[in-house]
Amino acid sequence: MNNMNNKINKRINETLVMIKMICLLFSAIVCYNYLFEKSIKETTIQSYNVVIVFLSVAILLIAYILWSFNNITKEKDKSKITSVIEYTSLMTIMFITILLLGKEQGNxxxxxxxxxxxxxxxxxxxxSLYTAISSSAMVLIMDFLFNGFQSFNVLLSNNLIIIIxxxxxxLVLGLYxxxxxxxxxxxxxxxxxxxxxxxxxxxxxxYILQELYCNAKKENSFLALMMIDIDNLREYNELYGRQQGDLALKKLSSIIKEWSETEDTLARYExxxxxIILKGATEEYALQRGENLRKKIEEESFSKEGGNQANLMVSIGISHYPSKAKTDVEMIRFAQEALFKAKVLKKNKVEIYNSILDDLNNELQEAQNDPDLINSLKTIISIINAKDKCSFSHLKRVVMYSKLVADEMNLNDEEKKQLIYAAYMHDIGKVRISKEILLKDVPLSTDEWEMLMEHPVxxxxxxxxxxxxxxxxPLVLHHHERYDGGGYPSGLKGQEIPYLARLLSIxxxxxxMTSYRTYNKxxxxxxxFLELRKCSGTQFDGVLVEKFISIVKKNTNKIEFIRT
Structure with a gap:
C-alpha cells in the first residue's frame, strides 16, 4: 500500500510539474504572439525582438528552475513556506504577463x-482558497491599473464572474x-x-522496518527489534476458548501500547x-525495556470475568543494529533466533541475540582462558561456516538440543558443561577437510571416507x-564410536564409550536425519525414532535412545522451533 502511494504521489508530482511548465510556457507564447504582432504594426521589430527574447528566456529559465526544484524535492514533503513562495511566484508571473498584454487582453x-x-x-x-482570494485581489489590482481609479463596487462588478x-x-475541487x-x-x-x-x-x-533501517544506516544511529511470543496462549485458549483468547490478545496489545514510547513502532507480526521497533535504542536499553515489558505482562491478570486467576507469560527475543545485525533482514532473523532460544531454554525470558560464536566466547571466557586461543577457535568455526553452511547450522542445532537434553535429564553442572562444550566442538576437526568432500552429493570414495573419519582426531x-x-x-574423539564396536577412530564398544559421547552421538x-543434507532425504x-530404535544396541546405546525419544516427544514444539 505504501509503495503504491509513493508511486501515485510521484506520478501526481510529475503531472503537477508538467502543468506548471505548460502554464509558464503558455504565458511565454501569449507574450510572444502579442508583442510580435505589435512590433509588426509599429514597425519596431528590432526593439520588440529584444523584449520577446528576454521574456521568453526569462520564463523558460524560471520553468527550468521550477522543474529542477521539483525533481530535487519530489521524494520529500515540501514545507508550507516553500509552497507559498512557489505559488506566489507563479501568480506574480501570471499577473505581470497579463499586465504587459494590456487592457484589451484582460480576458x-x-x-x-x-x-x-x-x-x-x-x-x-x-x-486553494487562499490562492483563489490572492488571485482575485490581483485581478482587482490589474483592473485598477487598466482603468484608473474607480469605486470598489465598480471594480467588483466588472470582475464578479471571474472572482466567483x-x-x-x-471550493468544489477542494471538497472533492x-x-x-x-x-x-x-x-x-x-x-x-x-x-x-x-x-x-x-x-x-x-515496510517501516526497512525505512527505519535505511535511516539508521544513513544517520549512523541505533535500531533495536523485539520479537514477542506468548508462551502459554494455546493452554489459555483450551481453558477459556478462542474468543476469550482474542480478548486476551487485545488486552496484551493495550499493555504494550501503554508501555511503549513515542518513537516505538508496534505491530502484530503473526x-x-x-x-516492536525501538528507534535509537542501545542493546542495554532494549534489554532493560524488554525485561520491564515481560514483568508488566506477567503481573497482569487475564482471567475471564468471574473466573479463576489466569496469567499470560511472554518470551522476548531482541536483535540490534549495528552491533549484531547488518541488514533489516538480519534484524528479523536474529530477533527470531533470540526468541527461539528464550522459548526453548526457558520460557518467560528475554534474550538478546548472540551468534553461536559469541555464546562460545562467553562460555570460555567465564573459565578465564587465553583470549587468543578463544579467537582462534571462533575463527575455525567461522571457516567451517564459510565452507559448509549445513555443517554450521547443524552445529547450532546440536548445541541447542544438548542444552535441552541436559536440562531434561537433570545432568549435574559439570556434565552439562561438558556436553554443551562438546556440542560446540564435536565437528571442529572438519576444518582440515576440503570443501569438495564436505559438500559432495554422491557417495564418498574409500579415500575420501578415510579423510572424513580423521576429523575427531x-x-x-x-x-x-x-x-x-x-x-x-574424549567426547570429541569418540562421538562417532558405535555401541557394537564398529565405529571410529578407536573401535570402542558398549560402556567403553564415554557416557556423554554416547548421548552426543544420538x-x-x-x-x-531430520535436517536437509545433500546426500540424505x-x-x-x-x-x-524408528531408525534410532532400529540401531539400538548396534550403533547406539538403547537405554539412552529411549530417554532421548521421550525427551523429544515431551518437547515436540521446542524441537520444531529449533528446526525452523
Whole structure:
C-alpha cells in the first residue's frame, strides 16, 4: 500500500510539474504572439525582438528552475513556506504577463484558474482558497491599473464572474479532494492495521522496518527489534476458548501500547507474535525495556470475568543494529533466533541475540582462558561456516538440543558443561577437510571416507591447548564410536564409550536425519525414532535412545522451533 502511494504521489508530482511548465510556457507564447504582432504594426521589430527574447528566456529559465526544484524535492514533503513562495511566484508571473498584454487582453485573467487548480491538488482546500482570494485581489489590482481609479463596487462588478469562478473552483475541487483524501487515509488504515489489536500488521511492519533501517544506516544511529511470543496462549485458549483468547490478545496489545514510547513502532507480526521497533535504542536499553515489558505482562491478570486467576507469560527475543545485525533482514532473523532460544531454554525470558560464536566466547571466557586461543577457535568455526553452511547450522542445532537434553535429564553442572562444550566442538576437526568432500552429493570414495573419519582426531588436536576443554577431548574423539564396536577412530564398544559421547552421538545423528543434507532425504520425527530404535544396541546405546525419544516427544514444539 505504501509503495503504491509513493508511486501515485510521484506520478501526481510529475503531472503537477508538467502543468506548471505548460502554464509558464503558455504565458511565454501569449507574450510572444502579442508583442510580435505589435512590433509588426509599429514597425519596431528590432526593439520588440529584444523584449520577446528576454521574456521568453526569462520564463523558460524560471520553468527550468521550477522543474529542477521539483525533481530535487519530489521524494520529500515540501514545507508550507516553500509552497507559498512557489505559488506566489507563479501568480506574480501570471499577473505581470497579463499586465504587459494590456487592457484589451484582460480576458487572459482566467489563466489564474490553472494556478488555483494546481493549488487544490497540491495543497488542499484551505491553500486553494487562499490562492483563489490572492488571485482575485490581483485581478482587482490589474483592473485598477487598466482603468484608473474607480469605486470598489465598480471594480467588483466588472470582475464578479471571474472572482466567483475562482472561489467556486477552489471550493468544489477542494471538497472533492478532501473527501478523496479522507477515503484514502481510511483505506491506508485498513490496509496497514491489524483489526483485532489495532497495532500495525505484518505488511506495514516490514515496510517501516526497512525505512527505519535505511535511516539508521544513513544517520549512523541505533535500531533495536523485539520479537514477542506468548508462551502459554494455546493452554489459555483450551481453558477459556478462542474468543476469550482474542480478548486476551487485545488486552496484551493495550499493555504494550501503554508501555511503549513515542518513537516505538508496534505491530502484530503473526498469530500470537508481536514485533516492536525501538528507534535509537542501545542493546542495554532494549534489554532493560524488554525485561520491564515481560514483568508488566506477567503481573497482569487475564482471567475471564468471574473466573479463576489466569496469567499470560511472554518470551522476548531482541536483535540490534549495528552491533549484531547488518541488514533489516538480519534484524528479523536474529530477533527470531533470540526468541527461539528464550522459548526453548526457558520460557518467560528475554534474550538478546548472540551468534553461536559469541555464546562460545562467553562460555570460555567465564573459565578465564587465553583470549587468543578463544579467537582462534571462533575463527575455525567461522571457516567451517564459510565452507559448509549445513555443517554450521547443524552445529547450532546440536548445541541447542544438548542444552535441552541436559536440562531434561537433570545432568549435574559439570556434565552439562561438558556436553554443551562438546556440542560446540564435536565437528571442529572438519576444518582440515576440503570443501569438495564436505559438500559432495554422491557417495564418498574409500579415500575420501578415510579423510572424513580423521576429523575427531583432528578436533582433539585443535582443542588440546585449551585447559578448560581437556575434559571434553574424549567426547570429541569418540562421538562417532558405535555401541557394537564398529565405529571410529578407536573401535570402542558398549560402556567403553564415554557416557556423554554416547548421548552426543544420538543427538548428532538425530539432527542429521531430520535436517536437509545433500546426500540424505530429510526424515520425519517418527521415521527418525524408528531408525534410532532400529540401531539400538548396534550403533547406539538403547537405554539412552529411549530417554532421548521421550525427551523429544515431551518437547515436540521446542524441537520444531529449533528446526525452523
Amino acid at each position: 487572459y485573467k482566467f489563466l489564474f484558474l490553472f494556478i488555483i487548480i494546481l493549488a487544490n491538488i497540491e495543497g488542499g482546500l484551505k491553500f 469562478s475562482f472561489v467556486f473552483v477552489a 479532494f478532501k473527501v478523496q483524501d479522507e477515503h484514502k487515509k481510511e483505506l491506508e488504515h485498513i490496509a496497514n492495521t491489524d483489526m483485532l489489536t489495532g497495532l500495525y500488521n505484518y505488511r506495514y511492519f516490514n 498469530g500470537d507474535e508481536f514485533a 583432528s578436533g582433539v588436536e585443535i582443542i588440546q591447548p585449551i585447559k578448560t576443554l581437556e575434559l571434553i577431548a 543427538i548428532d545423528s538425530f539432527d542429521a 530429510r526424515k520425519t520425527f517418527e521415521e527418525a
